[in-house]
Amino acid sequence: MQDGGGNSYVGRFAPSPTGPLHFGSLLAACASYLEAKQRAGRWLLRIEDIDPPREQPGAADRIIRALESFGFEWDGPVHYQSESHEKHLEALAFLEASNLTYHCGCSRKDLAEAPVGPLGTIYPGTCRSGSDASEYAVRVRVDDTVVTFDDRLQGKQAQSMLTESGDFIVHRRDKLIAYHLAVVVDDNLHGVNDIVRGIDLMDSTPRQIWLQRLLGYAIPTYAHIPVAVHPDGDKLSKLTGARELDVEQAPAILINALDALSLDTPSELVDATLPEIWSWAAEAWDIGRLAGRQSIIVPNQQQ
Ligand code: GLU
Numbered sequence: 001m002q003d004g005g006g007n008s009y010v011g012r013f014a015p016s017p018t019g020p021l022h023f024g025s026l027l028a029a030c031a032s033y034l035e036a037k038q039r040a041g042r043w044l045l046r047i048e049d050i051d052p053p054r055e056q057p058g059a060a061d062r063i064i065r066a067l068e069s070f071g072f073e074w075d076g077p078v079h080y081q082s083e084s085h086e087k088h089l090e091a092l093a094f095l096e097a098s099n100l101t102y103h104c105g106c107s108r109k110d111l112a113e114a115p116v117g118p119l120g121t122i123y124p125g126t127c128r129s130g131s132d133a134s135e136y137a138v139r140v141r142v143d144d145t146v147v148t149f150d151d152r153l154q155g156k157q158a159q160s161m162l163t164e165s166g167d168f169i170v171h172r173r174d175k176l177i178a179y180h181l182a183v184v185v186d187d188n189l190h191g192v193n194d195i196v197r198g199i200d201l202m203d204s205t206p207r208q209i210w211l212q213r214l215l216g217y218a219i220p221t222y223a224h225i226p227v228a229v230h231p232d233g234d235k236l237s238k239l240t241g242a243r244e245l246d247v248e249q250a251p252a253i254l255i256n257a258l259d260a261l262s263l264d265t266p267s268e269l270v271d272a273t274l275p276e277i278w279s280w281a282a283e284a285w286d287i288g289r290l291a292g293r294q295s296i297i298v299p300n301q302q303q
Contacts, residue, residue, distance in 0.1 A: 009041025022242035105133025
């Protein structure tokens, strides 16, 4: 394994502790892990614990224990996003000092009539010239730039910052740092240079690239993997009743996950140990098999 140095690969898995590890999140963990292994890189684990209202007590520990039971080995300590709060504030201060942001006093009600695009409400710019509201969010300005990136699996992507995103929040009204800002600060801090994650986050990438540009960060490469869905097409998530993984069944579940990621595991693997399964998978891994795919229908026993 390479350590640090110049151009070496650094990937990561960055779960939010909003619930236990389920089969959908296991797919993102496996894909990012195998990509890092195959490229002789480092793989970091970051618990994105900066949104206490959405967190489930104990979920972070359960996720970590579940990952251990599945045989994942991360490089370095587990990172907790809350530990880099000072860095988030520094980045926010930089954006503010560079006059790239403004205070927005609009409430949800104020925005009820605002246009809604595929990414949600497009902020109409009401507070662009300032707000003296005592409770405010901080928004970053966008312009008519079309942010493009070449996703390693999903191909060329483009998003108009003005008409599809609009000025977006980097510091919430409740004084929590917004996800887009925290994620780019932490990826930059840890030298992450390739991001393998679910396609449900692909719409967020242009806003993250926008921030990376404003903050002068290197832009990582991205590979958005298909998302696990129930046979009826709903995304597997806590909301749609995705079950906590049974770590007693880790080898069998891991094999199901590898098959879901198009690896065609051989039948002999059924009797293999976790290290044997991982070493087979690291050899066989081919992220290209997921190219252009947006969803993976998950077998019933795994929902
Ligand atoms: N914490 C995010 C989630 O669990 C993922 C962030 C990312 O991979 O960029 O959905």
